[in-house]
Amino acid sequence: MLNSKIGAALAALLLTGAAGAGTTNGIANGGFEAPAGAGQIAAGWLTAPTASPATLSNDAHSGSFALLLSAPGGFSDSVGFQNSFHHGGLPALGAANVGDTPLLSFWAKGDASTTGNAFVKMNYLGDSGILGAALNTTFHSLLSTSNWTQFNFTAAAIPVGTTSIQIEIGTSVGPILDGRPNAVLVDDLQLTLTTAPVPEPQSYVLLAAGLAVVGAIARRRRG
Template sequence: MKNLKMNLVAPLLFATLAVGLVNAAGAATSNGFANGGFETANSAANPPGDATYFAQGWLAAPTGNPAMWSTDAHSGSHSALLTNPNGFGGSTLFQNSMDHGGLLALDAANIGTSPSLSFWAKGDVSETGNVLFALRYLSADGSILGTSGNQFFQNSLSTSNWSQITYQGGVIPAGTVALFLEMNTAVGPLLSNRQNAVLIDDINLSVIAAAVPEPQTYALMLAGLGILGAAARRRRA
């Protein structure tokens, strides 16, 4: 009879502890950049009259070939277009998650985690061009605490189909409060009639907060330990 009781208690205990561990490991995630699908137009939330905000939360470098809105989208209705139709130039878009995107500062729960960046791209940068992104971690005063360096992805592009680009970011260092993403094309002379335009859409950076057990998790685990203790006392008796 005692063995039967233990056989019944053990599964219940393990199930209770398993639920607790799942809850403790369930980390919250968030999009590290605002308006990653470029669906929201520039608004009053951005500096009035500032043409460099081509979409809400995103800036275009004031070059002769600034980033623009496009209706050729991977999902939704819009994407970002980086193009240098005449060659010899660059086209750049960027966002500081706090200053431009209006997102909350990262906190201690994010420190030490490694965010995952993904986006979709399509296009061509001709024989003499390239397209790249750089992910940076910024302190409160704007200092760069960590960077991915330039990550080139022109060889992953197709002119007819969207390709997903993924990148595992480095560990977020202590003192980081904001994320900064820059994407740009750089093109030399056009040697043929190739397109020389790149579309970017559905940018997502999942910032995983460190797992912190919730109150109900502690309650479940304590209940499980209590069951184990009671079963052990009965067995000794």
């Protein structure tokens, strides 16, 4: 009983001495406001080389711009994508991110058309390439043509070795039917990453001292 009480006290002490968990945005320029560089739609964002490249629109949820995904002629894709480290310029992910399940949030409106969809995909990347899928889902069935709708999706846990996250958001469409266009607007993307709390150096000293006390008690009981 005494050992369990001491163990609980030590755990509480270690957590008390830990730097609190922090949150960061794992997507750069999620509002598409920063000006584009060479080959970019907006800072940090590229478009897939299809017949219908993603562009910007001034119909925005906030600010001046939103991402416009549209394949008006049909039989095409329109995709915007970002690698958080290589394109977005964000810090590489590390051990403090492992096990986190990021929350992706964004606003969207529009119409994917009768034969189209709107999708978002995320992959975890390491030095050797793709480590695993983080998210792969569609959201066109919940779109409104006139009002912005917020979408929230929880990604899979970040695996060991992850250094960056790649996100793709887009629309894919077959023939245009019934006069319904294929045009989807996306804005204000936020990927909330939570880093694990890190114990302060003095916490390790206190933990070591506490473990020594537990060991001494155990030896006295055996003696």
